[in-house]
Every structure is written in structure tokens, then in C-alpha cells.
Amino acid sequence: MFSAQDRAAFHQLVQARRDMRHFTPGASVAPEVLRRLLQAAHHAPSVGLMQPWRFVRITDTSLRRRIAELVEAERLKTCEALGERGDAFMQLKVEGIRECAELLVVVLAPDDGTVFGRRTMPKEMALCSVACAIQNLWLAARVENLGMGWVSMFDPVALAHELQLPDTAQPIAILCLGPVPQFYDAPMLELEDWRHGRSLDEMLLTNCWPPSALRG
């Protein structure tokens, strides 16, 4: 039985977790700590027990550099796509790939044909399983007082090519992981006034969608 104290600690953890882009250069993560994080990820639920997650640890420094370049190329394309907000966007720090202690790429494995629980939404459910694993990893990192950032600003085909993935695998996340100088007090996008989160009440509905609300 979990206790009230366990509950308080869990909610503290959930609230303290941040998408980090600032890391302590030159720091490291002990192998047994990294293992614990990956074990937590691997304990995630998955549709039909398919466990479609693969974790690629990047130890090759030239590969890390090429990944950083891929992300930089996509950052410039994002700037263009943002139009008038492009300049403000370029002021934001969006990743810590060069500085973080550990770099992981999480890959959606090639489809193994699992039917259970995914006959109608095969790709969606596999993806959701991978995301649950990443969220476990994120919380596990935070409880070790380590930061993690999920970078999704990349061309998945180009990154798949760098990692020599089979055609049917898809990289979903570049995870920057490691010690950080400090955790943000709020999501960095809020601190930088890029965007502000909405309240829980705006996300709650009863029985059906309201006729004209919450279209965003």
C-alpha cells in the first residue's frame, strides 16, 4: 500500500519535472544511474505488451555533432515556418545536445504485427507506448536530480539515416540527459513568455464535447 507521504512525493516529482535545455558541461551520469532510468522506461505499459521502444545511446562524438547539426538545420526551418514569430523563436534555447552528459535517441521499432489493442489505431498505439516509456524515464531522471530534455526538432528521415535504422523504424525523440545548473521554476516557454499553459478546467468535459468550446 502506498502512503500519503508517497503520494506527496510523487506529486512533488511530477511538478518539479521540466523539459531542460541547459545542462552542466563536462558532467557525467554514472552507469548504474543510467541503467536505473532505462529500467524505469522499460517498465512502461505497452499495447499488447509489444514494447516498441528502442534506446540508442550516442557515445560517438562525431555522431553527436552531426545530430546537433541536424537539429540546427530544423531549427532554421522552424524559424522560417513561424513567420513573424521567427525572430523571437531564434532567441530561445531549444536543446542542449552539445552540453548534456548523455544523449539518447528513442526509436519506434519496426511494426511487429501485434493486433491486440491496436487493430484500429496501430501506429498511434505503438507511439503512445513509446511516449509512456519516455515519461517514465523523465520522472526517473528527475528523482535522481538529473535534467532531461525531449528534442523533437529534427527530420526523422535524416536522423534514421545517421543511425542506420531499418526503413520501418522511426526516431521519435532525441533525449538530452544529465546534471543541470538548476531546474527551471516553470516551463521554459512560460519563463520566456513564448506561450503560457492553460488551466486543467479547460481540459475537462463531461460525457460529450461542448457545442462551441475548446476547439483549440
Add this chain to the structure above:
Amino acid sequence: MFSAQDRAAFHQLVQARRDMRHFTPGASVAPEVLRRLLQAAHHAPSVGLMQPWRFVRITDTSLRRRIAELVEAERLKTCEALGERGDAFMQLKVEGIRECAELLVVVLAPDDGTVFGRRTMPKEMALCSVACAIQNLWLAARVENLGMGWVSMFDPVALAHELQLPDTAQPIAILCLGPVPQFYDAPMLELEDWRHGRSLDEMLLTNCWPPSALRG
């Protein structure tokens, strides 16, 4: 700073979480507890802070019955699709929709046009954000000693119709939530010998995909 005790409690939680299909009939979840769970979900990370999750609480008993019927229809289609494993599949309990204390449907909201972090994988990244919220909710339920089951065995178009969702919203999960007689010691699909999980080591790669391994 989180402590070694916090870490131990977190990993215990991650390991104790189960996808539940057996619930205590006639039980309830206190409103303040349900609120805590939804707050944990709402504290999830989301790409570009778009918070694309919507939680539909099902309180209408006839709607709950129609949702159960939708899932039953998909269960029969899954049986057909499974071919020779169909009979064994029909022996499994795959959901607890009628018995669980609370029933929620989690919906991927209509795309709000967020570009940040999802120019190349817009649908994938929104979905992953919703899944992170569900994983937070799952852990938050477990730490309250409540069970949760993610039912994905449904036709999303038919369920969207029942909930009167706008065309561009998609239901992702039917969540059964509430007190359970007991938690499974291992994933139910393992206990029932339907499928067994693989080891973490099979999921780990370094720098690139190996030439001929892990294609599943």
C-alpha cells in the same frame, strides 16, 4: 533535492503499476482524488506547450453502456483478425468498463497549429504529449492504490461520434479507473501466458542499429 528514499519509492511505484481489467464493482473515487489524478496528467510535458489532451468524464450510464458495446464489437473483430489465436484471445478479460468506478475518455484535441517542435512530426508529437499525460495519470492512480486500465480496443470514429467530437479530434484511450480487488503481480498478458515481455538489454543499442538484430 530528491533523496534515495524518494528514488526507491518512485521505482517501486513504476514496478507496481499495472494495466488493470478487474475492478471492484460498486466502488467509487472521491472527487478530490480524481482531481489530483487529473492534475498530475495536466502537469505532463507537451510539445510547444500545446497541451493537446482533453479528458471526458463519463457519468451517463447509458453512454457507458454504449461505450462497452463499442469495445465488445471491436473485441469480436480483433478475434477474427487474430485467426488461430482468436479462441485463446476470447478467454482474456480485456476491459473493466462496466465495473470500474470512473470511466474517462482521453481525446487528442483538434490541431491548434503549433509549429514549435512539431514541424516534421505534427501528429506524432501531439499524440506523444497525450500519452505522457496518461502515464502521469496512471502512476498517480497507482500511488492512490487505485487501478487503471487503458482500453484501446475501439473504433475511434464510432467513439468520436458517441462523444460528439469535432471531426479533427481523436479519442485515444478509454480509461477504466477505480479500486481493484488486487493488483496483478505481473502484466496480465504474462500471467495468462498470452505474451511475455523481453529484457531491457534487447532494447539497447549504441550509436546505430545493428545490421541484423532486433527487427521486431
